[in-house]
Amino acid sequence: MLSISLASPVPIHDQIVAGLRRLIATGTLTEGDELPPVRQLAADLGINFNTVARAYRELTDMGLILSARGRGTVVISATERPSGRPAEERRRIESTIAGALADARLAGFSPDEVRSMVDRQVQALWKP
Amino acid sequence: MLSISLASPVPIHDQIVAGLRRLIATGTLTEGDELPPVRQLAADLGINFNTVARAYRELTDMGLILSARGRGTVVISATERPSGRPAEERRRIESTIAGALADARLAGFSPDEVRSMVDRQVQALWKP
DNA sequence: TGACAATGTATCAATGAGTGATACTATATG
DNA sequence: CATATAGTATCACTCATTGATACATTGTCA
Secondary structure, three states, rough: OOOOOOOOOHHHHHHHHHHHHHHHHHHOOOOOEOOOOOHHHHHHHHHHHHHHHHHHHHHOOOOOOEEEEEEEEEOOOOOOOOOOOHHHHHHHHHHHHHHHEEEHHHHHOOOOHHHHHHHHHHHHHHOO | OOOOOOOOOOHHHHHHHHHHHHHHOOOOOOOEEEEEHHHHHHHHHHHOHHHHHHHHHHHHOOOOEEEEEEEEEEEOEEEEOOOOOOOHHHHHHHHHHHHHHHHHOOOOOHHHHHHHHHHHHHHHHHOO
16 A cells, blocks of 8 residues: 555655655545554554654645644645646656656557556546 | 756766666667767766766666767667566556656646646657 | 877765654543 | 553764766877
């Protein structure tokens, strides 16, 4: 449900943030849902709980979750206020996709394979 | 033609590798083309030339370019031998795309917008 | 041919982000 | 009220990234 890669160059806390944002984006997590305690999630992932705490703090700053001592952490919003201007956001996303597609081409995937791959994911994401 | 972000968590040499791979994948750079000297590209990007040298070395290990002292660096292949097993490669690419799509959804893009965005890029990438 | 310029390579040092260990504070619950 | 559970704060360590410097190889031109 939430996996990380210790080998990846992207920091673990960033991976956790991205993963949870994705779960929220897909509706797997919605307003009111509780997140696991930092120590438990850390144990599940095999990392230090401070790293999870940091991820929770960043998600808190984004206004997606709310943490309180002793009470735990809950999702408070399923829609995030875009941080940058839409045009910038679009460029950022296009750039990420472009990178992935270039990888796919170098790896020998065909355009149809890629398109169907994307289609399946789009349907899954925007389904509800 | 090749831009990097010092603020990004992903290392500069990785960004350079990704950028050049992308230029090769798109055909902007093809077999026989010369890459700028490490010192020049480093100056253009405002970074240390060792960082560029490291990127060149990694691309050399991938079999995409060839460097020689005094002579410079040239592109020797437009197709890369996949390093990992196809299944892993596929999972990696799918995961990258999934992240980008989740971002897109959180940013408020519609499925159609995303699909057309991808379509345009796929056509551009696989055009030749 | 010889001197010099241009290019990539090797090695080591410094910096800093990420991660982890530890102690602390607040809330819930019996 | 006592204890367990949860998040927070602070500090130290490690390691990758980056940069500085010196070196080796090839090209060029007088």
